[in-house]
Amino acid sequence: MSSNPPDDIDLQSMMVSQHIRAVISDFEPDFLPFYRAIRAYSGGSPERLYNLHQGIRYIVSAGIPGAFVECGVWKGGTMMMVASTLVALGATDRKLYLYDTYEGHPKPDEKLDVDLHGHRAVDDWFPQWMEVSEDAVRDNMARTGYPMENVVLVKGRVEDTLPQHAPDTVALLRLDVDWHSPCRHALEHLFPRLSPDGLLILDDYGHYQGFRTAVDEYLESARSPMLLNRIDYACRVGVKTGRTASSSLRTPLTFQCPPALSARGDETGEDREPLERAATAPFWGDLLQEIEHLRGDLAAREEQHSAERTAAENLRAETARLKDALMAAEQALTAAEQRSVRDQEMQKQLRLEMTRMHMELSAVYESLSWRMTAPLRRLKNRLSGHSN
Numbered sequence: 001m002s003s004n005p006p007d008d009i010d011l012q013s014m015m016v017s018q019h020i021r022a023v024i025s026d027f028e029p030d031f032l033p034f035y036r037a038i039r040a041y042s043g044g045s046p047e048r049l050y051n052l053h054q055g056i057r058y059i060v061s062a063g064i065p066g067a068f069v070e071c072g073v074w075k076g077g078t079m080m081m082v083a084s085t086l087v088a089l090g091a092t093d094r095k096l097y098l099y100d101t102y103e104g105h106p107k108p109d110e111k112l113d114v115d116l117h118g119h120r121a122v123d124d125w126f127p128q129w130m131e132v133s134e135d136a137v138r139d140n141m142a143r144t145g146y147p148m149e150n151v152v153l154v155k156g157r158v159e160d161t162l163p164q165h166a167p168d169t170v171a172l173l174r175l176d177v178d179w180h181s182p183c184r185h186a187l188e189h190l191f192p193r194l195s196p197d198g199l200l201i202l203d204d205y206g207h208y209q210g211f212r213t214a215v216d217e218y219l220e221s222a223r224s225p226m227l228l229n230r231i232d233y234a235c236r237v238g239v240k241t242g243r244t245a246s247s248s249l250r251t252p253l254t255f256q257c258p259p260a261l262s263a264r265g266d267e268t269g270e271d272r273e274p275l276e277r278a279a280t281a282p283f284w285g286d287l288l289q290e291i292e293h294l295r296g297d298l299a300a301r302e303e304q305h306s307a308e309r310t311a312a313e314n315l316r317a318e319t320a321r322l323k324d325a326l327m328a329a330e331q332a333l334t335a336a337e338q339r340s341v342r343d344q345e346m347q348k349q350l351r352l353e354m355t356r357m358h359m360e361l362s363a364v365y366e367s368l369s370w371r372m373t374a375p376l377r378r379l380k381n382r383l384s385g386h387s388n
């Protein structure tokens with residue numbers, strides 16, 4: 001017997017499903033308290049927060065110099081992860097730079113800022129989108145116990161605040177500004193300050209096409225080769241090498257699949273199908289809505305079922321009552337019938353008795369009449385004898 005899985009099992013789909021089932025159960029237990037403490041303040045996925053936490057540990061243990069910088073902080077959740085991890089590592093001498101408008105997203109570009117599904121950001125945008133005040137973010141950061149004199153909030157569009165308000169050296173640069181323009185501008189001014197072996201984290205690389213283009217264009221122009229690793233569908237991380245690319249980073253690669261390799265391959269579409277199905281499966285939000293809808297439906301049905309059950313119980317009680325009444329009526333009828341038979345017997349006997357009494361009475365009458373009429377007759381006879 002072969003110890004290999006059968007040929008018709010799609011291991012790629014199985015891996016996707018294992019990934020979904022694992023959720024965060026593979027994370028080291030000592031990461032979880034950090035995650036739980038800040039998760040309500042960040043829009044980043046668990047994988048992104050885990051990546052950031054590990055990145056901070058790497059930077060501190062490797063002694064990479066520089067500040068921790070984030071462009072696009074919203075409520076401050078990701079920088080709270082930075083601060084709380086640094087507190088736990090006893091490395092609170094680092095400067096933390098938090099760049100944001102603190103007034104929400106500026107208007108996205110109509111053409112460039114399009115998501116991976118082709119949806120234009122401008123169609124959802126409104127002026128206060130993701131607005132969180134500077135004070136609120138400062139309060140959130142203070143909750144981590146990080147010394148606030150080392151926390152620098154830079155308010156305004158990064159296009160206006162950089163490079164004037166920037167640290168000289170950066171150990172970790174995290175870009176989460178969503179749109180093309182601030183991403184490109186931040187890279188222009190902050191990437192050159194990133195220490196060799198420092199980390200570049202690109203939150204929106206897979207999600208917003210404009211953001212990706214800005215990164216690709218910048219790294220190409222800077223001739224900085226980066227191994228951008230995929231953290232989840234949107235986020236990428238790379239370690240700055242400090243090297244210069246010997247050739248263009250964007251040289252397109254072409255792949256000719258040798259016929260022997262494509263026997264079950266892409267040309268049939270067969271291998272692609274399960275993963276494409278997974279990709280077009282309803283989004284979580286839709287599923288949650290569907291669950292809510294089903295819950296409502298279930299509650300309505302339960303209510304209806306309970307009303308029907310009460311009605312059925314009432315009918316059952318009514319039936320039992322009627323059955324009892326019917327049984328009592330039947331018993332009364334039987335008793336009445338029995339009484340009636342007895343009454344008929346009695347009537348017969350009485351009738352016999354009455355006949356007998358009638359006869360007796362007649363006899364009595366008769367004898368009485370004889371007796372009463374005898375003197376009369378005798379008198380009559382005497383009278384007639386006298387008259388003769």
Ligand SMILES: C[S@@+](CC[C@H](N)C(=O)[O-])C[C@H]1O[C@@H](n2cnc3c(N)ncnc32)[C@H](O)[C@@H]1O
Binds near residue numbers: 071101103104182
């Ligand atoms: C997706 S949110 C950041 C999420 C946050 N890092 C987290 O993990 O929860 C994007 C932020 O970028 C900010 N932003 C967008 N464009 C900006 C710009 N040009 N300059 C400064 N901040 C900008 C927005 O105000 C918003 O707070």
